[in-house]
Amino acid sequence: MKRLFALLMIALALGTGWAKEAVPLAEDPVVEQRLIAISEEMRCLVCQNESLAGSRAELAQDLRRELRTLIKQGKTDAEIRDFMVERYGDFVLYRPRIKPQTWLLWGGPFLLMIVAVAVLLTYLRRRNRAVVDEDRLSEDEASRAEALLKEGER
Amino acid sequence: MKAKFLIPLAAFGVLVAFLAVGLTRDPHEIPSPLVSKAAPAFKVPQLVAADKAFSPADLKGQVWMLNVWASWCVACRVEHPLLVELGRSKIVPLIGLDYKDKREDALKTLAQQGNPYDLSAVDTDGRIGIEYGVYGVPETFIIDKNGIIRHKQIGPVTAEALEKTILPLIAKLKNS
């Protein structure tokens, strides 16, 4: 399907003469793709909570330029993240690193879910017994009921 | 009162405690991870004597201050008089880092407001700033005799910061 469109467009382009397929803004779309993926998970340090990928701030542009250079140098994602953390600290990462400080953060929700559901089910089992007990008449009430029933029988 | 019904209240109490402490913190201030690490090396031309170069290695063996500034930086004007005084007192070498600036504008600013720096290095594209984790201007670094960064002042140098933190630290580092 896509090839058909490409052919159609080439035909259109040839037909109209000057018009052409727009070139990607980035020099190298592959590098750009990786840049966006990495910088989306980083913070723009001079903005009020925006990602490094989207921010138009000057520092953000400079940092993206640096990251582009690093990508072209063949650095891995982890190395690039380390580069940023070495200079700006953990604050720059939107995905917190897993270290003792953040165990509670990453583990908390799932731990909470398991504990909560477990507590709930245990509680419900106990509750059923308690409700049944509540329903059951006390000794006093039971003998009174018996007496009344006996009276009714006479 | 059954204990389990107090859990929500207890949890809320903990939350309020954290929020109260949170009110005393500034979420915008990012402490530098470079403190206690070697000052990143660089070699760039100087601002005034453009044919000469500067590198942090030149100041090995001395305690010195690196002040990041620019002609377009409004907050820098707040700290400038303090820097001029500091420069005059000759306590430590005061090196400026002219960040993402135009040479003519920078020279004009220094001419108009005074030049507190022993010299200023030029960081035209901001690369050195990134190496130093600079995210705003002005920022000031205190570097010891071995070339290790010991303190980063975020924002303008204030009289209070000078008195309480910077000058005592410099004195300590000089004596070590």
Add this chain to the structure above:
Amino acid sequence: MIAELGHFALILALCVAALLGTLPLLGAHYHRREWVVLARPAAQVFFLLVAASFVALAWSFYVNDFSVTYVAEHSNSLLPTMYRLAAVWGGHEGSLLLWIFMLAGWTVAVAQLSHTLDETMVARVLGVLGLVATGLLLFVLLTSNPFGRMLPAAENGRDLNPLLQDPGLVFHPPMLYMGYVGFSVAFAFAIAALLSGRLDAAWARWSRPWTTTAWIFLTLGIGLGSWWAYYELGWGGWWFWDPVENASFMPWLIGTALIHSLAVTEKRGSFKSWTVLLAIGAFSLSLLGTFLVRSGVLTSVHAFATDPRRGIFILVLLALVIGSSLTLYAWRAPKVALGGSFALLSRETMLLIGNVLLVVAAGSVLLGTLYPLIVDALSLGKISVGPPYFNTVFVPLMAPVLFLMAAAPLARWKHADVKQMARGLWIAAVLAVGAAIAIPLAMGGWTVLTGLGTMLAIWVGTSMGLQIAKRLKSGIPPLSFWGMQLGHLGIAVFVVGVTLVGGFQEEKDVRMEPGDTVLVGGHEFKFMGVTQVQGPNYSAARGQFEVTQGGRRSSTLYPEKRNYVSSSMPMTEAAIDAGLTRDVYVSLGEPLEGQAWAVRVYFKPFVDWIWGGCLLMALGGLCAVSDRRYRLRMRAPAAALQGATT
């Protein structure tokens, strides 16, 4: 003069609120009827005073009274009238006044619509609302007065932030606050019930319509905010897990748990103390959100200008309101009777598990939002917690909820028949798995997330269809049934939207000269050039793009790059062609050399299903609230009279 009158009205409102918050409550406790009956009229006067104050502020904006500092900070003589009025809530002080106005509105609504409710109960409910209002009015009058004057008056205002000059500002905050603040009614009912010691099915029946209505507004408010961000910010995103967004989402999650819990309490008499706790929790989160947004403890694009002094005040208010409520809860809740029993496998249990999961989800969002603050408070450094964390954690938590959503309506109360449920659900399971494989592949590629999302959505949707088919066999079901189905359908539609747009959207960032074309998502975009246009308070470069699909003309899009008179930052106004199955979205970047422009083109399949889902949910809520059971209650006095005379 008007501003001073507005200020004065607010002070009077404080006095009336203080009265409302004390005498009726004392009267209910000490059986002094003359104090109890003060509640309704006090609520009415309170509303009128707050309304007058609000109108006074709005008037100051309307006539461009730049001697009022708040007006000078947020308005401008060139600002179109619509935005001049919406600017009333464009800043901290005014938005707080809106908050109080909404609270007053809900308070008077309760006063007017509760004539069949026992008057002592009404007194307690209105009293609690009065107390909350007193706290907030004190906050406004002492730290955030919108009526302050500046002398000499400003020549002209600083103007409203261009990003806010949009219809979104007219609707989003009022809707949001109606919902947010509306949970105060459920809260007041819960506190009233705890105070009176009467926690029964009747209390749940009274609370339900109020809670559901607040929930409807909050759903719409959040949906509107998300849609506004999508078309306004120009990068196609619709949710960023920003602290302020989270602040509105947490009450929504607890509110959803609450409306389900109330249903069970009303029908079965179970979960009473849990429901009360949820009611306290929902409003507590609303208050917490108000604190987070205005105190400066968190970084956010939405945060108002911050002032730690204000933060201290709200924190104290928060501590007092929630602290005393939870203390009351700890004291009174244990005495509440347990209610009916039910098996471990029953509709009650499934609803409870769903509730617990929603609470865990809300807790996780809270954890993520506050974690940077916690780490900093413990001097453990500074970290950021952003979308990667929330997306990773939230989706797995919600998956079981979606699973239950389809199964629970088929489970019987008290004791579920698993075999019967399986018989009902196997079709849904088969279709869900089939769709999970087929649809992503048809769209372009299979991933775990797209498969999971599709599967859960079809699972819920099919189960819904089966329930409707089965129910229709025994006649037309009541509105409450349709409410449930629509609400759940809304979620399924929402999940489809999120899954498909997340998995299959396309974006291209290109350099275009007039005449150039670019192909994105099967659509061809041709750049026709840029013209200069003039707006009321801006000048703009307007681009023209012809969109064709398969050779056929689809639409023409006019994105703009605006320069507002008052701002130095240019603003991009994206152009969107919205459709049922996709949006095409064009945004102008920077002008390049010559006639070339940097252009961003997006193809967003099914993105409008996200907000369509929100609308369906709200519609579902509306059906639930309109059920004739609640309308009968209104006619009850008349019927009782009739019964008496015949």
